[in-house]
Amino acid sequence: MPESFDELLNLVEPIIRKQETNFRKPISSTIRLLITLRYLASGDLMSSLAMSYRLGKSTVSGIIQDTCQAIWEVLQHRVLFQPSQQGWKKIVDGFFRRWNFPHCIGAIDGKHVVIQAPPHAGSTFYNYKGQHSIVLIAVVSASYEFLMVDIGAQGRHNDGGIFKGSIMGQRFENKQMELPPPCPLSNCSISVPYMLVADAAFQLNEYTLRPYPGNRLNKTREIFNYRLSRARRVVENAFGIMTKENAAAIENIRSVGSNTHSRLAAEFRDTFAQYFVEEGSVPWQDMR
Template sequence: MIIHFISDKSMAYGEKVIFVAMDQYILSKTDAFFLVMTAVMLRKKKKNRTRRWSKEWYLLRHRFTHEHLQRALVDTEPDDFKNFLRMDEATYEYLLYLIRPRIEKQDTVMRQAIPVNQRLSVTLRYLVSGMDLEDLKFTCAIAPCTLGGIIIETCEAIIAALKENIQVPRSSEEWCRVAEGFQNRWNFPHCIGSVDGKHINIQKPANSGSYYYNYKQSYSIVLMSIVNSSYEFMMVDVGANGKVSDGGVLKNTEFWDRFSSNQLNIPQPSELPSTNQTLPYVLIGDEAFQLTSNFMKPYNQAVLTDERRIFNYRLSRARMVVENTFGILTTRFKIFKRNITLPPQKMRKIVLACCHLHNFLSKRRINYIRRDDVDFEDTQTGTIIPGS
């Protein structure tokens, strides 16, 4: 029951009083009017505070979605469609088929689910454009908070569906095929992979101090990878903080544990082509890595001879495959060209999804890798022409 108080001041001045229904408390006309107006104002305020389920233009997604543009590009400009999502229509439909069971949602009595096609296409646009979620919402009519969940969920689905596209060779025969590729393309025999790390710039996580601060004076996580001569990832490890050196990141991977304990079925040392010299199969990297019997790096500049200088040139020429791969990845997925404002755990899924898509598109042979993307050697002058 609401308790009504009598104003002593009002009674003192002889103001007329009234009785309030449902109880026997006496109020002055002034107090009664004040209470009524207060109740009206509170009711209006409560009504104004009523939350909306969604903004009106989000509810008109069927009118404003980018899906209309996507259909128009398929029908009229296939090259622009390929630039829009970094793949042709057939490849897109195949990818959609692979991940559909993992991301498809059911309509409810409250609202319609966002279609699978929009979920995949908006995720690809986020990866290839590097657009912020607040900007991306205007191209797809999906709220940023919803976009964030869709993108991570779709990236998880891509990783699961394409997991076979990134595989460490499992047999001696597979390792030998990798070595044959380096021999044929770069004239570097017995090479079974080029190793390097790439810093993925991120916004400094809250309460992280200098944990992710790197020597480039930015905050990052590290993408450590091994690639073959065809610019395809054979191993990726994502998530180490940028403070750790490339050599330290590699040593903390499961791959290195198996590699250093001879559990990867790497071929036994054999004779080099056209010689009687028996040498091991090796990974190659730069000066940041440790020299071992199965890992080669360039000679130090202080101890170079003519023969060692030639060796450094040929090793560096083969090693640039991994740097070119990072360049292709950054060019195709512009998300890597800005500081990403996501937690490191979510960022790891973004990076892994891009790596899997890179291999998937490369294997589909859809001109994903162009000649001017990579370094090549001028055989007349013996110089390396850098890619774009």
């Protein structure tokens, strides 16, 4: 919408505006933003954009890079979630009300974003699908809102500690996310931390829940896996919404962490599982 464009232009214009010199008139901030938004929205080739705007390909490349950086600088604090205990509790409330999952601070997943390999990159970005990619990891709220993202891990890192090694993962690991203190689930006596919900690609630890492995599980573990899947599918849906016009641009990741876990992390998962078959049970979990 024109109003949204004008609002964004007002925000980035002081950063992307170029001074006029005696030798040439600079490309206007409006054109710079138009080129960037068209590139981001359509995925059009830079050579095509260069022809459309009668500019050099290297000029278009520089405009897009500078304007994307400006957009990130002005919008990250407006759009992305800023960790605080009060903010996390709102996220937790959303997951409990909409998906019947307590103590959930977000659903996390990662995708390979297909890219054209940079010059001289070799196999640095070459992933297990035979494509070149970077990894996008995102935490999503109960209402499909992207809360936090980590972008840029090289595609060849299929099964290392991508999440744990990221800035986001390090902040969780070092207890720098301003999470509310652990407390019991309803009437249980064990205090459990507030946790992310994830699929089997992620490591079970003291801030991330993953499903029980295996096909022959007891009823309690089957119900836990079902309830976990129901809560974490919001992140899959969020990625689907984001890429509905170009679903082939992203691919699932395989493993982003070790399968090993501490006894304490296993106890937390068991506590959630027991809660779901006792005071946290819902009538429809046995009818799926």
